[in-house]
Amino acid sequence: MFGSLMTGLNNCPIIHALRAEPVICNDCVNTFWNTTRVSRKGANGAGAIEASVHKKEIIVTEAIIQEVLRLGDQPHFPTSLEQNRVLLALQRMSYEGGYPTVLKKLFPPYWRLLVHIFLQCIAENKGGYGQLNKT
Template sequence: MADLKFADSHNLAILLADPPVAHGEFKSMIHGLRKCCLTTALTVNPTIYQGVFKAFWRSADIKKGEDGSVSVEATVKGCKIIITEQFIRDVLKIDDQSTFPTEIEIDQVQEVLNKMGYEGEFPPTMKKLLPPYWRFLAHVFVSCISGRKSGADEISLRNTVAIISLAAGLSFNFSKFILDELIVNIKGKTRDKFLMYPRFIQVFINE
């Protein structure tokens, strides 16, 4: 993975300050994000050291335990880094549980999207067809939490499920979501492999 590229628009931190008066309609969303299970993951903003960050991805591999558990392991400066679902949950202070799902029935997703005022056909979900209030949430999730680079208007089903779970207060395993995204990047099942999750990887290494 030594030739993977870094995307400046990916895995950004957000400042959850009150919006300007002219955009007061987003105030309740900001307050909700301050209290949600992803607050630390959204806002943590460590100094990223490119050398150790790239060393992680050069050596990252998938390991399976005898109990069927899956982890991502890498070696940075002679130190082994082991990332499990629980490790992600603990370090990023995500208030979810291993029993929570990462998939939701399509009909339920459609129902929540309808309540959010989505104006298009589903699937796929197009960010521009969400009302501004919920479009902001979708943009924050894709930019700060999703394993994919931001910018594309089309939101994957996996990301859509996570976003509507936040919007509707549904149980969702965000820790496993992040681990799965790491694994997908290692497996190379996507055409745009890159040096992903710079903030999260740095926090994991620091820990």
Template sequence: MKDQMANLKFADMHNLAIILADPPVAHGEFKSMIHKLRECCLASAISMNPVVYQNSISEFWKTAKIKKDNDGAVTIEAFVKGCKIEITEQFIRETLLIDDQPGFPTEIGIEDVQKIHKKMGYEGDFPPTVKKLLPPYYRFLAHVFVSCISSRRSGADEISLRNTGAIASLAIGIDFNFSKFILDEFVVNINAITRDTFLMYPRFIQRFIDIQFSEMVKEGDTLDMKSLGPHTVELIKQNRKGKVVFQ
């Protein structure tokens, strides 16, 4: 496991930040979605954009371990420059300013997702969710979630059931525990439950380090991370023509 963590790489299209500026006038139909994202519980988490130091993220993942207390509560523990970083569900909630609660669900049932899909105007069968079969308005939401919050690399058209539930909860504004969702994804990466292990969540980890050790000397190469900008909506519309459904 240690050797596997030592060889992890960064992913180009993962944990991106989004600039929540209004879309170009020609794509004004997305303006209400941008406004929803500005006001949603993930507004800070999707837009915060710290300077990320590659060596800090690499060191975090090389040393990351999972610890559980007697009640089963999970803490991720890692060391960066000799300083112990501890990440819990509540720390994620407070640091990324996510407006959710511990009792909120982390999964949405298939039948409930099917009902939400119908409201969203999804054109295919479910499961799974195929991003191009969502109307552009909600395809943009799915793209933002997968690119900014999901643990997966962006680019694949098929969206997992767990990610679909999270996206559906955002689409109609129902309770969802995004803080626990993110913590669980740390656990998956550390345990190498999937083959797609990599240097996950660099924006978030850098923010965690900055908050816990504000005086830590920052040095070394920084990570050149892309951001989703206002013109992303144009690419979403070009991906597949379809009606826009407003919720």
């Protein structure tokens, strides 16, 4: 029943980020966030997060996050997909509704779990978490 979900996750470009199990030290995390400031040192002035942990300067940029999580993004990577590609992906997921309004309840249960996690963790929803917005 979860075969297509597992295949989709294993072929996903963010699989490393989903499977990585970093060692997390709460004291370091708290120190990082207590000393955090935003700067414009990132690529093309896009910004960076700077902090100090145990007297060591930490700089986090978009490029560093992409490298560490092995996202594989390329410059000028598309930020939106053509409607026909989205419709084909939804059909492969056995989605029973229309587009552009995508409702979580219209996915089969095994895909609904992934959509739920996506909505909670990644999507920029300003309303409820039952609908995936187009952006």
